[in-house]
Amino acid sequence: MKIITLTTDIGWFYAAQMKAKILSINGDARIVDITHSIHPQNILEGAYALYSSVIHFPEAIHIAVVDPEVGTERRPIIVETKKGYLVGPDNGILIPAASRLGIKNVYEIKEKKYMAEKISNTFHGRDIFSPVAAHLSLGVMPYEIGEKIEDYKNLDFEGVEEGEIISGKVIFIDRFGNIITNIPDRYVKWKHGDWVGVRLSGKALEIKFLKSYGYAEKGEMLLTVSSSNFLEISCRDGNAHEMLGAEIGDTVEILGKV
Numbered sequence: 001m002k003i004i005t006l007t008t009d010i011g012w013f014y015a016a017q018m019k020a021k022i023l024s025i026n027g028d029a030r031i032v033d034i035t036h037s038i039h040p041q042n043i044l045e046g047a048y049a050l051y052s053s054v055i056h057f058p059e060a061i062h063i064a065v066v067d068p069e070v071g072t073e074r075r076p077i078i079v080e081t082k083k084g085y086l087v088g089p090d091n092g093i094l095i096p097a098a099s100r101l102g103i104k105n106v107y108e109i110k111e112k113k114y115m116a117e118k119i120s121n122t123f124h125g126r127d128i129f130s131p132v133a134a135h136l137s138l139g140v141m142p143y144e145i146g147e148k149i150e151d152y153k154n155l156d157f158e159g160v161e162e163g164e165i166i167s168g169k170v171i172f173i174d175r176f177g178n179i180i181t182n183i184p185d186r187y188v189k190w191k192h193g194d195w196v197g198v199r200l201s202g203k204a205l206e207i208k209f210l211k212s213y214g215y216a217e218k219g220e221m222l223l224t225v226s227s228s229n230f231l232e233i234s235c236r237d238g239n240a241h242e243m244l245g246a247e248i249g250d251t252v253e254i255l256g257k258v
Helices: 009-027 043-054 095-101 122-138 240-243
Strands: 003-007 030-035 060-064 076-083 084-089 102-109 146-148 161-162 165-173 179-184 193-201 203-209 221-225 230-235 249-258
Touching: 003 009, 003 043, 003 122, 003 240, 009 030, 009 122, 030 043, 043 060, 043 084, 043 095, 043 165, 076 095, 084 095, 084 122, 095 102, 146 203, 179 240, 179 249, 230 240, 230 249
Parallel strands: 003 030, 003 060, 060 084, 203 221
Antiparallel strands: 076 084, 076 102, 102 146, 161 165, 165 179, 165 249, 179 230, 193 203, 193 249, 221 230
16 A cells, blocks of 8 residues: 555645655655645644545545644544545544545554654654554554554534524635535535525525536526535636635535525
8 A cells, every 4th residue: 555645734844744754664655645735723624625535546545634732632543444544633634534435443543663763742743643654554554553442533524404404514615716515415405507595604695506617607606516525605707705705614504495
């Protein structure tokens, strides 16, 4: 298993140190950067980036570092799945992606010999997660590195249906300004072309549900299903994020067909 991916909020300078640590242990590792531009400390955004990406890889090891509790009693973990491993902090960031791949076991990382010789209190991504991932890529088994646990942290990742209203939140805003919610497409009960009532950050909106961006008029707002199968609020040839002022974590309510 030679592919190791990185999803972090730490930027390229610190990410290079993680790569150096991996390559010093396994020089044949194939390192893929998913992103190093997650907003600082935004676990939900990091979880979405990881969730959206892992399904497209062959068997791989995925490291995630969005770790506001680094250096505390927060546990470092390995999640064993049907399609590889995820390595990172026990703060919920790994679990949506791991669930998508099929969780088999979760281990708290314990064995010092699979970590860096000196461990920084502020950079476990380099000194714990990267060495552990490199050793996994060489065939070390997760039960050799840690102890199995059941009480790992999860995230409130998906929106929920409450009567006539579907409640969720903004979990990602891409470079085009598309506002991606955590409301999965299984809640869609409308046809393309229907107008749908939406409440975003307390603002009441009526938005047309369309198959894709090209079916909207230029400058028109639309509701569509994202490439990761979540409801998305977008603007044709515009920036919905700037127009509506939404931010990651803001509440979203789908009120139904107008």
